[in-house]
Amino acid sequence: MNKLEELFYKSEKPSRYIGGEYNSYMKEVTEETIRFAFAFPDVYEVGMSHLGLHILYNLLNKQENIYCERVFSPWIDLEQLMVENNIEISTIETQTSIKEMDFIGFTLQYELSYTNVLNMLKLGNIPLLSKDRDESYPIIIAGGSCSYNPEPLAEFIDLFVIGEAEESILELMELYKKVGRNKEEFLKEAIKIEGMYVPKFYDVAYGDDGKIISFKKNYDEAPDKIGKRIVEDFDNVFYPEKMIVPYMDVVHNRTVIEIFRGCTAGCRFCQAGMVYRPVREKSVEHIKESADILLKNSGYSEVSLSSLSTLDHSNIDELITKMIDDYEEKRIGISLPSLRLDSYSVDILKQIQKVRKTGLTFAPEAGTQRLRDVINKGVNEDNLFNTMESIFSLGWDRVKLYFMIGLPTETMEDVEAIADIVYKVKGIYRDNSSRNRLYLTISTACFVPKPKTPFQWERQDTVEELKEKEKYLNKRIKGKAFKYIYHDPYTTYIEGVFARGDRRLAKALIRAAELGMKFDGWHELFNYELWLKVFEETGIDPEQYTRKREYDEILPWDHIDTGVSKKYLINENEKSKNSETTNDCRSGCTGCGVNVSHLGEVC
Amino acid sequence: MPILRLKAKKNGRLRFLSHLESLKMLERSMRRAGVPLKFSNGFNPHPNISFASPLPVGSLSDYEIIDVDVINEFDFKEIISNQTEYFPMEFTLMDGYFIENEKSLMSQVTAADYLVKINADIESEDIKEAIETFLDKESVIIKKKTKRGRYIDVDIREQVQDLIFDDEVEMIFMRIDTGSVSNLKPLALLDQIIIVPHEKVDVLRTKLYKGEEGNLVELF
Incomplete structure (x- = not known):
């Protein structure tokens, strides 16, 4: 050695x-x-x-x-x-x-x-x-x-x-x-x-x-x-034929194919959905070819079809049928990072479970229809409950539901509605499953307004507000069928400061480095008190960064151009205040501007 | 169903792999090589691959014996000659053959040989003397933690079959009990002979044995 x-x-x-x-x-x-x-x-x-x-x-x-x-x-x-x-x-x-x-x-x-x-x-x-x-x-x-x-x-x-x-x-x-x-x-x-x-x-x-x-x-x-740069010919963009295979167990022990970039859904909280526009797909042939080569060159027994909303690929059905036909024998599983709440997802799941039955994750994001409309998450309660009915009758017991708290305009009524959904889902399981083994994980993330999204001007919930909401849910969601996972509001607060921060934060980072601070994303090493001390010592008011901003303010990131216009973002933010939704842009251009700035044509 | 029995060397950085990591590494290598693995039934089908004796993290081996359940016999010589395409560079397949069902490899192992090299600043004479002192003892009792978390007394002197300093290679040769009945780890023995930080020690496994009618027989 x-x-x-x-x-x-x-x-x-x-x-x-x-x-x-x-x-x-x-x-x-x-x-x-x-x-x-x-x-x-x-x-x-x-x-x-x-x-x-x-x-x-x-x-x-x-x-x-x-x-x-x-x-x-x-x-x-x-x-x-x-x-x-x-x-x-x-x-x-x-x-x-x-x-x-x-x-x-x-x-x-x-x-x-x-x-x-x-x-x-x-x-x-x-x-x-x-x-x-x-x-x-x-x-x-x-x-x-x-x-x-x-x-x-x-x-x-x-x-x-x-x-x-x-x-x-x-x-x-x-x-x-x-x-x-x-x-x-x-x-x-x-x-x-x-x-x-x-x-x-x-x-x-x-x-x-x-x-x-x-x-x-x-x-x-x-x-x-x-x-920003985009790759225009995404179908032919460089994609590796081999990926390093770690010796140790890593977070994802599988190979990955990126099947498209961008997202058409237009969820107003989602930075990735805004900045990775426009949508560009890879063809089924290229994806399958890539998957075959990567599996052969890695020895993995699972392939993940990656994108921001995998089931939105225009030929996802054909792709999955092809893969299952080929991989079932070799015991190669297919994993989907996210599922939509609709009957289409259920059909796809039926195919995928032939090889391996894994837990399922769905993201209703918010408890009430009003708030889901505010964030433009195109899902309603019928979608959610019908999907649950189908998957429970197909024999699934393990489901994860993903929500956010601290969204703009949120009230306690919206938070209470999360708990209501959870109990309703439990009831659906009882009525549709022949077993008694429901394991429902409910996860709430704390919302952080991100640059280049319609919510970039919004005020971030305080630590106290988020704690209050989590405390409520923690009390309501009790029972052996449930597991409630919530995010630490203190780390959310620091994340929010840096997400919408400016150059003055350099002083704080330098001081933090001097104090040996690191791994803030790791709960056991994150030190909130020390962060507050760092801000105080370096003359930084963290509230300055989590506050509400005005439309006419110069934002620290204004000089970075994602192709999505500020006008569009303002319009989306205004619509959100009236719970007004915007359609998925596959069913008609919503005028975000990326087609003008980057493609010069309709995307 | 046939079982493919392989002999291999594990060198270099692979010494840092845990037993489970080694198994995963083998599974992926075999998948890359197109070995017709036999999978278990159940929700999460997995192949059946096993080492005769788990190697402690940090040790090297010239003698790893591996059993792999396969669907049918096949030309594994091709895999051995092209192994650099499928296996990490520090893992070397030496040889192999097919066997039919027999009792598990792990339960057959009774002893192992190791060569132990000390890289710290210690004179050979001092090591030899320490070995003599150890061998002169009638018993050396150490506390060993059981799987249930309790501690029991084990006489490791009894578990040592051979122990000698090899002047030619300047390494300690150990033949010690290994396996499910009686098991001694080379560094646990070394600790009772001489105090050296473990990162200053190279342990190389050179043989594994099974006991047949009171005699030691090489496993492969």
């Missing part, structure tokens, strides 16, 4: 760190090699379940002269050993210190991982602030869904890749081959590529009331708005 491996041995789960997994890349490093560390700011088992990692890892490694390696946050036990032994954080593949890379590319999937981003830099002995890093350090870039509001990390990251990276990351690498390790010149050239945001070319000014009074570029060549 080398020095680092000795530490692995002493850690709780060594197989997180060892590398050498099947389908991982071992490449020769030469003078010409661009070394890229794909950094996931959480532990291995979380990062390895993220599809974006597999896509970009394979895409980059397919290129000659680029070596993409992975780096994850070490769990706290290994981190402590590393610090004690003066060992820097390094890549999984070659155990090279991340400081030696040309690029470190962070993927930002949730705001509560921001402290881990800083902590990883710290563990690599890399200065946190972009302005403190000269040419001797790697260029630090970031992408992922949180970069639609990049501002809380603007002081740390040299360049953000906005939107889908399959094409733009290669353009960026080409540029680096040309320019070389000249950070200033590289950044100045990079902004000529669409979708590249370099925060230091912009200045923000704040008024006495804490609101932004101006956001101006300080470098003439910088674009006024940074438009």
Whole structure:
């Protein structure tokens, strides 16, 4: 064992760190090699379940002269050993210190991982602030869904890749081959590529009331708005033929096919649904072909059909029939990340359960029809109860229902209605199942208003309000058939601060890093009191970020352009106040603007 | 139904895999290789793959014996010659053959050989002396935790069949009881001989045996 491996041995789960997994890349490093560390700011088992990692890892490694390696946050036990032994954080593949890379590319999937981003830099002995890093350090870039509001990390990251990276990351690498390790010149050239945001070319000014009074570029060549990138020909976009197969159990032990991108439903709370527009599908032939190859090259016994709303693929029926015909014999299961509440879902489920019967998850999101209309969740009680009736009579016992609390306009009446639904579902089980083994999981997440959604101006519920609602449900939902899971409102609050945060939060993140804060998404390590102390010390009023905003306010993320117009978002927000719904855009364009900005045609 | 019995080596980083992780790794490798696995019945069908003796995390092995339930006999020599396409690079299949139903591998194992290399700064002479001291004892009682969480006294001196420092390779050779009747782990024995942090020790399993009429017979 080398020095680092000795530490692995002493850690709780060594197989997180060892590398050498099947389908991982071992490449020769030469003078010409661009070394890229794909950094996931959480532990291995979380990062390895993220599809974006597999896509970009394979895409980059397919290129000659680029070596993409992975780096994850070490769990706290290994981190402590590393610090004690003066060992820097390094890549999984070659155990090279991340400081030696040309690029470190962070993927930002949730705001509560921001402290881990800083902590990883710290563990690599890399200065946190972009302005403190000269040419001797790697260029630090970031992408992922949180970069639609990049501002809380603007002081740390040299360049953000906005939107889908399959094409733009290669353009960026080409540029680096040309320019070389000249950070200033590289950044100045990079902004000529669409979708590249370099925060230091912009200045923000704040008024006495804490609101932004101006956001101006300080470098003439910088674009006024940074438009997200999309892959237009999604059916033929790069998709890996092999995915790394971890040794340890990770969050999702299966292979994944992305069957379409975007979503037509238009739920007003959903950031993904707004920012990943327009919908682009892969053909059944391509999906099936991909699935066959990935299964063969991985040895997994399950394939997940991934998208924001899988059953909305126009040929989902044909696809699933084909897959079941082929995979039943080999005992290969198919998993669907989300199910719709309709009879169509039930028909599909009947097919899928031939191989493996798993628990089912449905998301009514809200308790009353009024509130479901406010959030534009196109589901009614009949849909819900009819679906439950069918699945119970088909013999399912385990169902998970997913709701949100803290939605705009929500009252206790809406919360009470969640409990009413739960008891009604129990009754439906009694009437339709021949057994007595109902296991109903009810999960409530706390709503956080997200940038680039119609609710981006809304006030976020306070910790006390959320606690009150959870307390009520916890009291009402009791019984051995039920399991009530609720989200910690304290983490929700901090998430909300960073979700709609601005550059001033950099001070708080730096202080948090000094105090050794990390893994905020992990309940056992999250420290709310310490966060409040950090805000106080750095002169930040967290309420400033969770408050209601005005339509005419400059929002910290206004310069990022998703293609969906602000006018559309305002209109949607106004409609929500009158519980007015908007149709699914497959049944007629709703005018969000993405077809004009990105396609120049009807999507 | 036939059973495919395989002999394999587990090297390098694979020493860090737990027993369950090793099983998963094998299952996926076999699926990639197209082995006609036989699945159990029930809601979640799974293949039946088993190791003769679970290897402790951190240990290497030149002698892993694995049984795999298959639907029919097939040309596994092809899989062995192309194994780098299907198996992680630090796992090497050596040989194999088919058997028909017999009692479980695990219940047959009675002893194992290990080579133990100490990478810490300790003189060979000191190790030899420590071994002598251990062997001179009539009994060495240690507390062992049972599956039920209770502690029982075990005389590990009785479980040691052979123990010698091999000057040529500068490693300790151990032949110790292994299996369901009497089981001693190499590092548990080492702890009673000399104090070394375990991360400074390389343990390599070299053989597994079954007992036949009082004699040790190699398992494979």
